[in-house]
Amino acid sequence: MLSVVSRVFRAPDLRRKILFTLGIVVLFRFGQILPSPGVDVAAVKRCLGGTRGGLAEMVQLLSGGAMLQLSVFALGVMPYITASIIMQLMAVTVPRLEALRKEGKQSQITQYTRYLTVALAVLNATTVVALARTGQLFPGCAERVLRDESLLGVGVLVAVMVAGSCVVMWLGELVTDRGIGNGMSILIFTQVVAVFPSYMSTIFTISPAGGVVMLVTGVFLVAVVVFVEQAQRRVPVQYAKRLVGRRSYGGTSTYIPFKVNQAGIVPVIFTTSLLFVPTLFANQLPWLAPYLTGDHPLYMTVFFLLVVGFTYFYVSITANPVEMADNIKRYGGFVPGVRPGRATAQYLGFVLSRLTAPGALYLGVLALLPLIAFALLRDPSTQQNFPFGGASILIMVSVGLETVKQIEAQLQQRNYEGLLR
DSSP states (O other), rough: OOOHHHHHHHHHHHHHHHHHHHHHHHHHHHHHHSSOOBBBHHHHHHHSSOOOOHHHHHHHTTTTOOOTTTTTTTTHHHHHHHHHHHHHHHHHHHHHHHHHHHOOHHHHHHHHHHHHHHHHHHHHHHHHHHHHHTTSSSTTOSSSSSSSSSSHHHHHHHHHHHHHHHHHHHHHHHHHSSSSSHHHHHHHHHHHHHHHHHHHHHHHOOHHHHHHHHHHHHHHHHHHHHHHHOEEEEEEEEEEEETTTTTOOOOOEEEEEEEESSSSTTTHHHHHHHHHHHHHTTTTTTTTGGGGGGOOOHHHHEEEHHOOOOOHHHHHOOHHHHHHHHHHHHHTTTTTOOTTTTTHHHHHHOOOOOOOHHHHHHHHHHHHHHHHHHHHOOOOOTBBBOOSHHHHHHHHHHHHHHHHHHHHHHHHHHHOSSSSO
């Protein structure tokens, strides 16, 4: 292990990037624990110790414990991630954005994503502050968490949260440009990892045997997630040899890698955000409130079906078999045993549909694990839930694998020796 670390820090450029990334992570965590102006920190801590539903725990986990603490970076990376998902969906449905994507004008699409992030941050911050002002952010807690509930005080609090979301977006872009790995992925990885020690210590305090079972289950889940995330179907592609002048081109063989989990974590995050909306208005709809708890069978069923359905939808709009087949045919390639053109597109679509089925079921089951934990791992005296499962492990494993691959690639560029021998 020490030799691996020494090889990483021996390269000056790589060492500078890693230290820069760690510095941004520390600054990001400081902003997540820094309270916003006008927030009663003591009252918030007392309300956090009360009863919360499973979905609130999941939102708290994905925000690194900052959302319900009303900190400066309370919104975290969720507005930017939601905006990125929306722009990806619009890039294949809006002709103007689709033309920009095909022309390679990614900077303009990125600028639109920033504008949408600010708009979503304003909407999210206004909703969170309004819920905190009316007492609906912490159901069952009668304490006032805002010292100043006037229009000016609420406006300042919303402005601070929106500005914090913009700073988080800027920090993520800095890590992408000057650090190691994808900036937003590193920040959401930080959010998830930051709250795990407190959750695990609480589990061991209440039940040491349950903590041991949780750790063993966690190790098994990590192994399963690593196996599935690395699994892929490689469709072989051969390119015919072409003679241009006195030079010959082509005559090579390659493959198209189709991952089993082609959609990544996007369906889980989108479904969580979608189902959090009716939960916010549960007090206005008393007949709907019992069905919005994380341990209700109907809620689990709807959550699972939405994850599976959105996985199919996301894969269908991000992976276009017709466009792949046209690109292969344009450069003189073909899939062995399949005619170029329409037949190749049908074959690639068939492969994608076959892979999406287990991938969607895998994501659905993985996303249900925290909700099942809400129902089983609950202490009767405190009525507290402890999320440990699918989405968090998927984020940690996928971001960790991608970061290690980037570090290994940079090491191989310098001395042809990877991070892991």
